[in-house]
Amino acid sequence: MLVPAFSVAQIRRITHILYETAHTLRKAIQGDLVNKNEVDVLSWLNRSALESFGRGGLGYSFDALNSETNEFANAIQLFGPAFTDTAVFAPLVEHLNLGAAGFGSRIMGYIPIHAVKQLRYAVNSLRSHSVKVYNEKKAMITAKSGSMGNQPMNEDISDGILSKLIQANTKAKVEDRLEDDEIIAQMSTFIFAATDTTSAMMSRILHLLSEHPEVQERLRAEITDARGGQDIPYDQLVQLPYLDAVCKETLRMYPPVPIWFKQARRDVVVPLAFPIRDVNKKEQQQILIPKGTMVFIGIQASNRYKEVWGDDADEWNPDRWLSPLPTSVIDAHIPGLYSHLMSFFGGAKSCIGFKFAETEMKVILSVLLEKFRFSRSSKEIYWNLSFVTFPTVGKTNPKSQLPLVVKALAEN
Ligand code: HEM
Secondary structure, eight states, X not given: OOGGGGSHHHHHHHHHHHHHHHHHHXXXXXXXXXXXXXXXXXXXXXXXXXXXXXXXXXXXXXXXXXXXXXXXXXXXXXXXXXXXXXXXGHHHHHXXXXXXXXXXXXXXXXXXXXXXXXXXXXXXXXXXXXXXXXXXXXXXXXXXXXXXXXXXXOGXXXXXXXXXXXXXXHHSOGGGOOOHHHHHHHHHHHHHHHHHHHHHHHHHHHHHHHXXXXXXXXXXXXXXXXXXXXOOOHHHHTTOHHHHHHHHHHHHHSOSSOEEXXXXXXXXXXXXXXXXXOTTSOEEEEEEEXXXXXXXXXXXXXXXXXXXXXXXXXXXXXXXXXXXXXXXXXXXXXXXXXXXXXXXXOSTTSOTTHHXXXXXXXXXXXXXXXXXXXXXXXXXXXXXXXXXXXXXXXXXXXXXXXXXXXXXXSOO
């Protein structure tokens, strides 16, 4: 039901909204540069990802970029560190159904561990915002008029995924209808899945560009040339070769979700592209995965597998995408949704928002790089493993952030 809301046609239709958000972001960063030259890029990108998905996907503005700070965006940013620090409680969290505003959540409230409290706060914040957006949108659809958050609504954003869900649900037979709580839970999933991943990805790209100034200059030249002072239309934007290469190479080397997991719903025999030796040193061409087994899938490991990608698989080299990929990549038949990569996963349950994310990243880069130069700060940045990777200053710092030195290049 939601797939059409993420089609290329729909993404093309909402590209101007992504540009509006990118320009608001540009102005916000410019404002942040008064009296300082170092900016926490992660915080801004997190807020712009929230706003892009809010406006482009839900038809709702979270007003995430218009004030000094945004409490909701801050709460979402807590997920990464809180997940990592509570990993040991993961099975408990799942069984207590922390996401629901019920018994489980109250029990978690009694656990006197900072990271658990942060996780609970983030979950509650996500839920309460989802409830608010849902109620406003439902009332608006019922009344066939209303407002988009704090701003007037216009027609092309009124048919976001939430409207589609609500309208389809209203029309469904009573016995098929989703409970309000179910739709709200779906929204929470979407908001989290769209925000944390995309901001991690964007941050990683800017971090890499700050470490590879020659790549940054080359990319800026391509973008400035294509822009000619105006926003680049969707069809031209998605085809800019070097921009595409930088995005793909970053998604390959540094997928925001480096490991994912699935549970086998039945016994299954998996054939192996590359045989392995078992504990008895016997070569195995396939493995049996019994029903119920939790399987950890090495997304990043697949993206960097030397047998497939070549000896330089561990190097970040956007140029690899500018000539035909090695036959070993084509022949591997990686089941990934996107460019032989597992970054958005594959199969029926792959990431529904990959086109949205790709377009959003390109829009933001095209707007920011023309106006700013990004360089390393003197602080040591460390990328942490979690469901979604996140940067911190130093290894033990609990706060996710990415300080970069930002220089305005022209009149903004
Ligand atoms: C660079 C950005 C992104 C990355 C790397 C990413 C990656 C992923 C991955 C690996 C999955 C797991 C798929 C599976 O369980 O088989 C996933 C699921 C999902 N993604 Fe994305 N995603 C990104 C951006 C987005 C955006 C922008 C949206 C929405 C507009 C989105 C919506 C979703 C949803 C709804 C799911 C399903 C979650 C579930 O039911 O478990 N994602 N994504």
